[in-house]
Amino acid sequence: MNVTLHVWRQKQGAGKGRMVRYEARNVSEDMSFLEMLDVVNEELIEKGEEPIAFDHDCREGICGMCGFMINGVAHGPVPGTTVCELHMRHFKDGDDLYIEPWRARAFPVIKDLVVNRSAFDRIIAAGGYISVSTGSAPDGNAIPVPKEKAERAMDAAACIGCGACVAACPNAAAALFTGAKITHLAMLPQGAPERPQRALKMVLQMKEEMFGHCTNIGECEAVCPKQISIEVIARMNHDFIRASWSEREAPYRADQPAGEPSAGGCQ
Amino acid sequence: MELDAKIPSGPIEKRWERHRFNLKLVNPANKRKYNIIVVGSGLAGGSASATLAELGYNVHCFFFQDSPRRAHSIAAQGGINAAKNYQNDGDSIYRLFFDTVKGGDFRSRESNVYRLAEISLNIIDQCVAQGVPFAREYGGALANRSFGGAQVSRTFYARGQTGQQLLLGAYQALMRQVEAGKVKLYPRTEMLDLVVIDGRARGIVTRNLITGEIRSHVADAVVLGTGGYGNAYYLSTNAKGSNATAIWRAYKRGALFANPCFTQIHPTCIPVTGEYQSKLTLMSESLRNDGRIWVPLKKGDKRAANEIPHEERDYYLERRYPSFGNLVPRDVASRNAKAICDEGRGVGESGFGVYLDFADAIHRLGRHTIEERYGNLFDMYRSITGEDPYNTPMRIYPAIHYTMGGLWVDYNLMSTIPGLYVIGEANFSDHGANRLGASALMQGLADGYFVLPYTIGDYLAGTKLDKTGTDHPAFQEAEANVRCITDRLLKVNGTRTVDSFHRELGKLLWEYCGMSRTAEGLKYALGKIPELREQFWKDVKVLGGSKELNQSLEKAGRVADYFELGELICLDALTRNESCGGHFREEYQTADGEALRNDEDYSYAAAWQYQGEGVEPVLHKERLEFEYVHPSQRSYK
Numbered sequence: 001m002n003v004t005l006h007v008w009r010q011k012q013g014a015g016k017g018r019m020v021r022y023e024a025r026n027v028s029e030d031m032s033f034l035e036m037l038d039v040v041n042e043e044l045i046e047k048g049e050e051p052i053a054f055d056h057d058c059r060e061g062i063c064g065m066c067g068f069m070i071n072g073v074a075h076g077p078v079p080g081t082t083v084c085e086l087h088m089r090h091f092k093d094g095d096d097l098y099i100e101p102w103r104a105r106a107f108p109v110i111k112d113l114v115v116n117r118s119a120f121d122r123i124i125a126a127g128g129y130i131s132v133s134t135g136s137a138p139d140g141n142a143i144p145v146p147k148e149k150a151e152r153a154m155d156a157a158a159c160i161g162c163g164a165c166v167a168a169c170p171n172a173a174a175a176l177f178t179g180a181k182i183t184h185l186a187m188l189p190q191g192a193p194e195r196p197q198r199a200l201k202m203v204l205q206m207k208e209e210m211f212g213h214c215t216n217i218g219e220c221e222a223v224c225p226k227q228i229s230i231e232v233i234a235r236m237n238h239d240f241i242r243a244s245w246s247e248r249e250a251p252y253r254a255d256q257p258a259g260e261p262s263a264g265g266c267q
Numbered sequence: 268m269e270l271d272a273k274i275p276s277g278p279i280e281k282r283w284e285r286h287r288f289n290l291k292l293v294n295p296a297n298k299r300k301y302n303i304i305v306v307g308s309g310l311a312g313g314s315a316s317a318t319l320a321e322l323g324y325n326v327h328c329f330f331f332q333d334s335p336r337r338a339h340s341i342a343a344q345g346g347i348n349a350a351k352n353y354q355n356d357g358d359s360i361y362r363l364f365f366d367t368v369k370g371g372d373f374r375s376r377e378s379n380v381y382r383l384a385e386i387s388l389n390i391i392d393q394c395v396a397q398g399v400p401f402a403r404e405y406g407g408a409l410a411n412r413s414f415g416g417a418q419v420s421r422t423f424y425a426r427g428q429t430g431q432q433l434l435l436g437a438y439q440a441l442m443r444q445v446e447a448g449k450v451k452l453y454p455r456t457e458m459l460d461l462v463v464i465d466g467r468a469r470g471i472v473t474r475n476l477i478t479g480e481i482r483s484h485v486a487d488a489v490v491l492g493t494g495g496y497g498n499a500y501y502l503s504t505n506a507k508g509s510n511a512t513a514i515w516r517a518y519k520r521g522a523l524f525a526n527p528c529f530t531q532i533h534p535t536c537i538p539v540t541g542e543y544q545s546k547l548t549l550m551s552e553s554l555r556n557d558g559r560i561w562v563p564l565k566k567g568d569k570r571a572a573n574e575i576p577h578e579e580r581d582y583y584l585e586r587r588y589p590s591f592g593n594l595v596p597r598d599v600a601s602r603n604a605k606a607i608c609d610e611g612r613g614v615g616e617s618g619f620g621v622y623l624d625f626a627d628a629i630h631r632l633g634r635h636t637i638e639e640r641y642g643n644l645f646d647m648y649r650s651i652t653g654e655d656p657y658n659t660p661m662r663i664y665p666a667i668h669y670t671m672g673g674l675w676v677d678y679n680l681m682s683t684i685p686g687l688y689v690i691g692e693a694n695f696s697d698h699g700a701n702r703l704g705a706s707a708l709m710q711g712l713a714d715g716y717f718v719l720p721y722t723i724g725d726y727l728a729g730t731k732l733d734k735t736g737t738d739h740p741a742f743q744e745a746e747a748n749v750r751c752i753t754d755r756l757l758k759v760n761g762t763r764t765v766d767s768f769h770r771e772l773g774k775l776l777w778e779y780c781g782m783s784r785t786a787e788g789l790k791y792a793l794g795k796i797p798e799l800r801e802q803f804w805k806d807v808k809v810l811g812g813s814k815e816l817n818q819s820l821e822k823a824g825r826v827a828d829y830f831e832l833g834e835l836i837c838l839d840a841l842t843r844n845e846s847c848g849g850h851f852r853e854e855y856q857t858a859d860g861e862a863l864r865n866d867e868d869y870s871y872a873a874a875w876q877y878q879g880e881g882v883e884p885v886l887h888k889e890r891l892e893f894e895y896v897h898p899s900q901r902s903y904k
């Protein structure tokens with residue numbers, strides 16, 4: 001099949017980019033979307049044109065490195081699928097495909113389809129963990145975890161941190177991402193001691209990173225390649241509000257002076 | 268050079284404990300004066316960085332992805348072994364040790380393997396405490412499954428995403444230390460050279476992949492946890508970015524490279540569909556617990572699988588290995604698949620595939636059970652191939668998956684360059700000539716959480732390091748070297764893309780140094796690779812500049828290293844005149860086609876020392892002693 005691509009090309013450091021049209025010919029339906037782009041890139045290089053830059057690594061839907069919009073939908077038309085897993089058999093001969101990077105204030109474009117998602121790391125650094133140092137753990141079976149809870153923790157923990165939720169959200173909110181980590185750890189007995197502080201710190205960091213506010217639109221859930229349920233946002237709100245009443249004072253004033261962006265340690 | 272593995276003496280059960288006691292300690296107040304560079308944020312590098320920071324060291328952690336959470340460990344599916352014996356089925360540290368030494372076909376170090384089995388217990392405890400959502404039984408206890416031919420159930424798992432969950436555990440521990448100011452992260456930064464001063468590793472030179480800035484970093488010790496080199500073969504189950512550059516450049520600075528030809532081929536991957544194929548997707552080995560492998564009895568039988576009656580099918584693994592059947596080790600399963608396809612009985616369009624059939628299992632256990640066990644894998648298969656494995660058998664074929672070889676390290680995980688430590692898949696230490704399923708995750712975390720943090724202290728406490736800075740001539744020389752390689756790649760401006768060269772190299776390696784090898788084939792490859800490398804340096808086309816994000820340039824640097832490494836892989840395979848584990852030399856096999864070891868002459872780890880461009884490297888041998896598990900011919904009949 002043949003498809004026409006309209007790809008966002010943006011030079012590094014440039015404030016603006018533009019859509020450029022490419023023809024992808026003799027595309028096999030067994031190709032993945034990224035393999036189709038590989039072939040286009042090979043042809044561009046042979047012609048002496050710079051290839052399209054896009055992030056990718058595992059190419060099996062788990063590292064969260066890949067991701068862009070296809071015809072306005074994060075990760076393209078197939079639900080529960082990252083672009084690296086998306087295959088060309090889902091498109092038709094003659095299709096026009098518009099390919100654009102994630103767009104969000106918190107995810108500045110670096111080049112073409114590559115964006116900077118380090119804000120996600122800073123949200124995790126703010127509290128997305130259980131504070132247990134190596135060597136201090138009790139036996140793995142010392143604390144039973146009901147199967148049901150373990151499964152629900154796993155549902156939330158499946159998040160790959162790709163950023164599709166932010167890209168799809170009209171408010172560019174990171175609520176699904178943040179809620180997923182809060183829920184994962186909240187479901188487990190090991191996560192209970194820090195549960196209130198964790199919710200406070202992560203939510204406040206999320207705000208500092210210029211993500212928008214969640215208004216329960218649900219686009220995030222619809223595009224999430226791991227189909228994480230919007231329920232995690234409810235849990236995040238619950239934990240945050242609860243903690244704001246009971247525990248707010250110390251962590252909020254002590255290490256989060258309002259308005260000042262956190263360095264978070266990333267270079 | 269005398270290779271001293273520093274293996275402690277005494278009874279094997281006591282060695283690690285005694286050794287730990289004998290290691291020198293760094294005074295807690297002094298730890299913060301030390302800077303340690305960790306390259307890699309996978310299970311090995313991530314766990315090491317977090318733990319070193321918890322101990323008080325200043326850690327600088329480098330990785331080429333945009334976040335430490337994306338290291339290739341994230342892709343591991345099946346599980347992680349530990350000798351917990353929670354299932355009461357007769358497992359023990361000794362049994363895990365025994366299985367690993369035997370599975371490695373007697374080419375690993377007993378002491379290291381024993382330590383690994385011992386530490387496996389702590390790993391599970393640590394991960395549970397971090398919140399890794401392992402699968403559970405209804406009563407709340409941890410669930411296990413049997414994996415990769417083990418006869419006990421010792422594999423812990425989190426659905427089909429065990430690597431992801433373990434890595435997120437390590438990542439979260441790491442981010443906690445980032446927040447505490449003890450770890451500085453260097454995302455999208457690639458290590459391109461190692462700096463050795465007065466014979467000791469003192470830093471690295473990196474390229475910032477966004478700005479192109481080339482920079483030196485000084486440290487008191489350097490740790491490489493940069494993963495395996497399976498991508499030398501172009502098509503593998505590794506992530507696209509996985510590469511050998513860090514260990515290869517360390518090799519060129521004097522670290523010995525051990526057993527490069529010990530590569531593992533995974534029997535259950537989705538077959539190649541066309542020239543554009545960019546990577547191969549693994550279907551977890553756990554599928555072999557319930558799936559039956561078969562091909563048509565007749566050559567060239569092109570009927571659809573469902574139309575071939577039972578009597579006209581050859582369940583060749585069950586036929587040849589009645590006691591292990593479909594659960595024979597990876598190398599055996601892979602080789603058999605290749606042999607069957609070479610006979611002309613392969614399935615699928617290319618003829619390079621065999622069926623993995625779940626019809627009987629669905630009949631016996633019901634579709635629901637199969638869905639519960641393998642649902643996500645079946646979905647992945649369907650999404651890639653467009654075929655429904657609930658109704659038609661899967662097609663699978665072997666692919667390069669893991670590299671047992673890597674930089675040589677002693678019992679302390681230190682390479683032959685003092686101050687340079689190597690952990691995880693990047694070293695050669697624990698798996699001999701073949702790795703058992705679910706043991707790589709175990710090794711990466713053992714190295715990072717529980718071994719390196721102790722042994723590195725011994726080095727730091729016992730070594731007087733002079734103050735040095737990035738203005739030292741050794742740093743200047745290394746920076747110049749990195750700039751020179753980058754500029755040279757950009758200047759060629761030939762006609763062929765980097766990928767086209769990489770594909771060609773990969774095919775050579777796969778053909779002549781893949782599943783089975785012959786002296787003749789290896790000699791041919793050893794003649795071909797240098798020719799191709801020469802062409803590469805004359806005709807490669809890398810567009811763009813060095814001061815920006817330039818993905819072709821990144822790839823080109825890695826492929827340049829694969830050309831050199833590929834030659835070493837073949838040389839090692841040619842020198843090892845025996846078959847063992849994943850290294851199958853056709854000349855050395857038993858009457859029924861099994862690998863034939865030669866313990867008399869080859870019971871050693873082959874450690875190669877770089878001698879300069881175009882000069883053959885020198886082979887050093889570390890003799891392997893087997894005091895506990897006596898070498899025997901593996902038999903899975």
Ligand SMILES: Cc1cc2nc3c(=O)[nH]c(=O)nc-3n(C[C@H](O)[C@H](O)[C@H](O)COP(=O)(O)OP(=O)(O)OC[C@H]3O[C@@H](n4cnc5c(N)ncnc54)[C@H](O)[C@@H]3O)c2cc1C
Pocket residue numbers: 306307308309310311312329330331332335337338339340341342343344345346347429430456457458459492493494495504505506509510512513549668669690691692693704705706707708709711
């Ligand atoms: C598909 C798949 C499934 C698997 N399933 C299992 C399983 O079920 N059980 C099991 O035990 N094992 C499994 N394995 C093997 C196991 O996943 C790996 O061996 C292990 O995760 C390697 O971990 P690591 O920390 O050594 O390296 P990696 O996780 O590969 O990490 C390498 C790190 O080094 C960095 N890096 C590399 N080069 C450079 C450089 N030059 N400069 C800067 N940074 C660099 C990368 O950014 C990354 O952070 C699987 C492997 C694959 C491919």
Ligand code: FES
Pocket residue numbers: 055056057058059060061062063064065066067082083084085
């Ligand atoms: S490349 Fe890893 S999720 Fe797509």
